[in-house]
Amino acid sequence: MNSIRLTTAQALVRFLNAQYVEFDGKQERFIKGIFTIFGHGNVVGLGQALEENPGDLEVYQGRNEQGMANAAMAFAKQKHRKQIMACTSSVGPGAANMVTSAATATANNIPVLLLPGDVFATRQPDPVLQQIEQTHNLSISTNDAFRAVSKYWDRVSRPEQLMSAMLNAMRVLTNPADTGAVTIGLPQDVQGEAWNFPVSFFEKRVHRIERRQPSLESIKDAVKLIQSKKKPLLILGGGVRYSEAADALVEFSERFNIPFGETQAGKSAVESSHPLNLGGVGVTGNLAANQIAKDADLIIGVGTRFTDFTTGSKHLFAEADVLTINISEFHAAKLDAVKVVADAKVGLNAISEELGPYKTAYESEITDAKQAWQRELNRLYEIKYGEGFKPEIAGQLDDKLPEYVEVFGSQLTQTSVLGFVNHLVDDHAIVVGAAGSLPGDLQRMWVSKTRNTYHMEYGYSCMGYEIAGALGVKLAEPEREVYAMTGDGSYLMLHTELVTSLQEGKKINVVLFDNSGFGCINNLQMGNGMGSFGTEFRKRNPETGKMDGNIMTIDFAKVAEGYGVKTYSVRTLEELKAALVDAKNQTVSTLIDIKVLPKTMSDGYDSWWNVGVAEVSEKESIQQAFEDKKINLDKARTY
Numbered sequence: 001m002n003s004i005r006l007t008t009a010q011a012l013v014r015f016l017n018a019q020y021v022e023f024d025g026k027q028e029r030f031i032k033g034i035f036t037i038f039g040h041g042n043v044v045g046l047g048q049a050l051e052e053n054p055g056d057l058e059v060y061q062g063r064n065e066q067g068m069a070n071a072a073m074a075f076a077k078q079k080h081r082k083q084i085m086a087c088t089s090s091v092g093p094g095a096a097n098m099v100t101s102a103a104t105a106t107a108n109n110i111p112v113l114l115l116p117g118d119v120f121a122t123r124q125p126d127p128v129l130q131q132i133e134q135t136h137n138l139s140i141s142t143n144d145a146f147r148a149v150s151k152y153w154d155r156v157s158r159p160e161q162l163m164s165a166m167l168n169a170m171r172v173l174t175n176p177a178d179t180g181a182v183t184i185g186l187p188q189d190v191q192g193e194a195w196n197f198p199v200s201f202f203e204k205r206v207h208r209i210e211r212r213q214p215s216l217e218s219i220k221d222a223v224k225l226i227q228s229k230k231k232p233l234l235i236l237g238g239g240v241r242y243s244e245a246a247d248a249l250v251e252f253s254e255r256f257n258i259p260f261g262e263t264q265a266g267k268s269a270v271e272s273s274h275p276l277n278l279g280g281v282g283v284t285g286n287l288a289a290n291q292i293a294k295d296a297d298l299i300i301g302v303g304t305r306f307t308d309f310t311t312g313s314k315h316l317f318a319e320a321d322v323l324t325i326n327i328s329e330f331h332a333a334k335l336d337a338v339k340v341v342a343d344a345k346v347g348l349n350a351i352s353e354e355l356g357p358y359k360t361a362y363e364s365e366i367t368d369a370k371q372a373w374q375r376e377l378n379r380l381y382e383i384k385y386g387e388g389f390k391p392e393i394a395g396q397l398d399d400k401l402p403e404y405v406e407v408f409g410s411q412l413t414q415t416s417v418l419g420f421v422n423h424l425v426d427d428h429a430i431v432v433g434a435a436g437s438l439p440g441d442l443q444r445m446w447v448s449k450t451r452n453t454y455h456m457e458y459g460y461s462c463m464g465y466e467i468a469g470a471l472g473v474k475l476a477e478p479e480r481e482v483y484a485m486t487g488d489g490s491y492l493m494l495h496t497e498l499v500t501s502l503q504e505g506k507k508i509n510v511v512l513f514d515n516s517g518f519g520c521i522n523n524l525q526m527g528n529g530m531g532s533f534g535t536e537f538r539k540r541n542p543e544t545g546k547m548d549g550n551i552m553t554i555d556f557a558k559v560a561e562g563y564g565v566k567t568y569s570v571r572t573l574e575e576l577k578a579a580l581v582d583a584k585n586q587t588v589s590t591l592i593d594i595k596v597l598p599k600t601m602s603d604g605y606d607s608w609w610n611v612g613v614a615e616v617s618e619k620e621s622i623q624q625a626f627e628d629k630k631i632n633l634d635k636a637r638t639y
């Protein structure tokens with residue numbers, strides 16, 4: 001056997017360099033690079049290997065392990081899972097910081113390779129700095145926390161285990177039906193230990209991303225079901241984007257006159273302007289898609305996980321039959337569906353071939369719904385604060401709005417700002433989001449002018465993904481302008497990969513909607529009978545002892561300026577226009593600090609979201625909220 005003597009870490013780097021994927025006959029290197037934050041748990045092992053010979057791996061330096069791993073996820077998501085990044089952290093807290101990202105990637109079915117350092121395999125120096133020491137089980141380390149949130153988990157306790165660990169890692173990372181975070185714990189001593197690795201382990205490997213074919217029987221079932229229905233609605237999920245199935249979906253939809261609604265992950269697979277594209281569907285959906293969904297007699301979910309936001313907690317199309325086309329057996333089986341377990345493109349084409357002259361019974365409903373939504377959208381764009389103002393989320397903080405106007409020195413409404421941004425950015429620019437009220441506004445209101453320009457992490461809705469995600473997207477698409485759409489809460493939670501964007505000269509634009517609070521959660525609590533409690537950013541009031549004092553204001557522009565970001569403070573639409581135009585011309589990252597009034601985001605459209613309202617309370621408004629919940633629950637599917 002030909003062998004080569006390398007440390008475990010050197011072998012790992014060499015192996016990563018030799019991995020390729022093939023999709024539709026096209027080959028591409030699979031692992032573009034590696035994000036690093038070095039500490040004692042990885043610097044002299046994997047760090048040494050990367051310094052000596054990184055091969056073609058691009059080495060990046062993160063600011064926070066969660067941030068860098070979120071950037072890695074965003075990179076892979078924007079690349080439609082055809083290329084990924086790895087991330088190496090030190091042991092203990094550095095590793096633990098990546099657990100949230102592992103969960104985010106796994107929830108979204110996006111491949112990332114996480115390589116946390118681990119405690120000594122020999123245990124000689126135990127307890128090492130940052131070792132937890134579970135007294136009931138010494139084999140447990142921080143890295144065991146990744147087990148719950150990884151699609152594949154392993155620990156390389158001897159150099160030769162690297163081979164089976166990495167082959168399994170690649171199996172999962174390139175499996176479109178079941179990908180997500182892959183975590184390989186690397187004990188710090190083992191990283192530096194040498195072994196005679198067989199040369200064959202390092203040969204170029206091409207992992208084919210297969211288009212799974214449907215069974216003939218499942219296609220027959222699907223055809224029979226569709227033929228028995230008059231008003232089907234397609235739901236376009238993220239799987240359509242990852243399968244590059246947009247053209248197939250458009251052809252299918254046009255041929256049979258079936259409209260489609262978009263999920264957060266699927267949005268922008270097809271331009272919003274397509275006459276059959278109804279836009280976002282579900283809890284954060286728009287009027288058009290939700291109306292058509294309500295009346296549909298068949299839902300055809302293509303590449304969707306059917307989260308509660310898509311199904312309106314199974315209340316939105318509760319009576320309709322469901323057909324799924326999904327590469328994952330697990331997701332295909334949801335909602336008791338008739339299922340076609342297949343790649344989205346292949347599945348749609350196979351049904352299309354067999355469906356013959358079928359046409360739906362839609363007359364003017366689709367255009368009527370789209371027109372009604374366009375009128376509503378125009379109204380949302382135009383909302384201005386003024387005399388007798390009633391916010392979209394009315395009856396909750398109405399009397400507090402003048403205080404916000406005064407403190408912010410701004411009367412801007414969120415929906416008008418969003419409309420403005422949508423009009424002013426390039427058609428090919430990419431918007432990135434994740435949490436807060438913006439994902440709802442964006443799914444409803446954002447007009448995707450060209451394909452793959454909407455990037456939303458709404459599987460885990462992880463606050464702080466926005467800025468790190470924008471960096472990952474920029475690394476994936478360096479030629480395009482990228483806009484992180486973030487609330488103040490998300491920004492404060494995690495934004496430091498903004499500094500990495502400066503370091504790398506990868507310009508991103510942060511559009512910061514500051515309403516001084518966890519706005520959407522304030523809406524949620526007050527909409528379910530509570531008061532405003534712990535969600536506005538107000539100072540602790542010495543008189544009441546509660547956080548109901550003055551509104552906090554933060555000069556986000558000033559803070560970011562200190563990083564070296566080009567910043568803008570915006571209080572009017574004129575200032576916003578000037579900022580957006582100028583930001584486009586900048587070469588460094590930019591941040592636009594926009595003070596927007598709370599309660600001026602868009603509200604729901606004919607949808608319901610099941611949340612855990614209290615069954616017992618002294619407050620009448622809570623009792624009412626619980627009664628309302630029961631009524632809605634009665635109308636929803638039970639599973």
Ligand SMILES: Cc1ncc(C[n+]2csc(CCOP(=O)(O)OP(=O)(O)O)c2C)c(N)n1
Pocket residue numbers: 435436437438460461462463464486487488489490491513515517518519520521
């Ligand atoms: C990491 C994380 N923690 C908590 C939450 C729950 N959560 C969702 S939105 C939100 C508040 C978001 O505030 P902000 O970013 O200011 O957006 P706004 O709703 O005000 O527009 C919170 C706390 C979350 N999604 N992610």
Ligand SMILES: O=C1C[C@@H](O)[C@H](O)[C@@H](O)C1=O
Pocket residue numbers: 434435436437439440461462520521
């Ligand atoms: O709890 C949540 C409520 C949603 O409105 C929000 O978009 C999301 O980020 C979340 O976590």
Ligand SMILES: [Mg+2]
Pocket residue numbers: 436487488489513514515516517518519
């Ligand atoms: Mg906020």
